[in-house]
Amino acid sequence: MNYKHVHVIYFSPTHTSAKIAHAIVEGMGAVSFSESDLTYEMPDSEEVVERELTVVAVPVYGGRVADTAIERLKKFVGKDSPVVPVVVYGNRDYEDALLELSDLLVQQGFTLLAAAAFVGEHSFSTSQYPVASGRPDQKDHDEAFLFGQHALEKLEACSSLESLSSLQIKGNRPYKEKKPSAPAAPLVDASRCNLCGHCIGVCPVSAISIVNDEMYSDPTRCIKCCACVKECPEEARTFPNPFAEYLYKNFSARKAPEMFL
Ligand SMILES: Cc1cc2nc3c(=O)[nH]c(=O)nc-3n(C[C@H](O)[C@H](O)[C@H](O)COP(=O)(O)O)c2cc1C
Structure with missing residues (x-):
């Protein structure tokens, strides 16, 4: 064919x-x-x-x-x-x-x-x-x-x-059961963030907005994809979580x- x-x-x-x-x-x-x-x-x-x-x-x-x-x-x-x-x-x-x-x-x-x-x-x-x-x-x-x-x-x-x-x-x-995960969202370092809004555009679920002159990520909408963390031009965003160290220690091969x- x-x-x-x-x-x-x-x-x-x-x-x-x-x-x-x-x-x-x-x-x-x-x-x-x-x-x-x-x-x-x-x-x-x-x-x-x-x-x-x-x-x-x-x-x-x-x-x-x-x-x-x-x-x-x-x-x-x-x-x-x-x-x-x-x-x-x-x-x-x-x-x-x-x-x-x-x-x-x-x-x-x-x-x-x-x-x-x-x-x-x-x-x-x-x-x-x-x-x-x-x-x-x-x-x-x-x-x-x-x-x-x-x-x-x-x-x-x-x-x-x-x-x-x-x-x-x-x-x-x-399929494997989906476990409910606690709502969470990346953190913003206000001293680095210049409110450029790039993160708003790369969020797949429109979870980010500017509230009171600060970037706000709605944890109930956030899917934790980390697009905003990886693409922030000022490296102002982080997603601290216990999995990163665990994954690094167990799944580096x-x-x-x-x-x-
Ligand atoms: C909430 C969440 C759950 C994930 N679960 C797994 C997983 O179960 N196993 C795995 O190997 N990677 C997991 N990942 C990693 C992604 O599958 C991986 O980074 C993928 O390359 C992301 O695809 P993208 O770049 O197209 O967004 C997870 C990522 C996120 C954000």
Whole structure:
């Protein structure tokens, strides 16, 4: 089967999922491609993806697909479209996230072609406690590129979407239980913050505003993605939490991408 157009869909507050998705699309050698970036907004109405080879990349939060990504992905319906679900995780574990994402996309009408889990710098990584710092790096990029090539070859070798073999994807059903986490949000060092408002623009859930001449992050809206921490031009924002040190001590050994074809 021949698909000339590739559609890439991602939710990616700190850009690692987006980078992996683009490397996969590069490997597919698409003549043309379109992009749905769900990071900052949800499509207003249902979007039908018809006869398009589709790559969907999202981050893992707590061994599951990030809630905001699920909510936004539910706006997409696949029609005669093979899909490559990809999760990106911070070198701890992706647990049931890839299976969950694959199930969701099949429910939305897509046909599974291949799937993969890649590693990206952990959202909670800091200079004191680096976790998968700088990933995806060149090696990850090259592996994602090759994976894209192989996924395309698999598609080209089959005569119809119905003839695609079923995939055995790592993970369990029922998926890992989601534990409620206490509302929290990054802290601002007022002596560094110049109220430039950059953080307001990079927050995927509009949790940040200026209140009484200070930056305010609403902990009930914040999803702890740390986009505002990583992108603050003044390095005025931090997200102190007990996980960073734990992750650094236990999950520093490099993990490799896992691919299902
Ligand atoms: C709230 C939260 C929970 C996370 N849970 C996990 C996890 O269970 N396992 C893991 O390895 N990484 C976890 N991460 C790290 C992200 O999956 C990782 O940093 C990913 O690369 C972020 O994707 P993005 O750059 O596209 O936003 C978590 C990050 C956040 C913010």
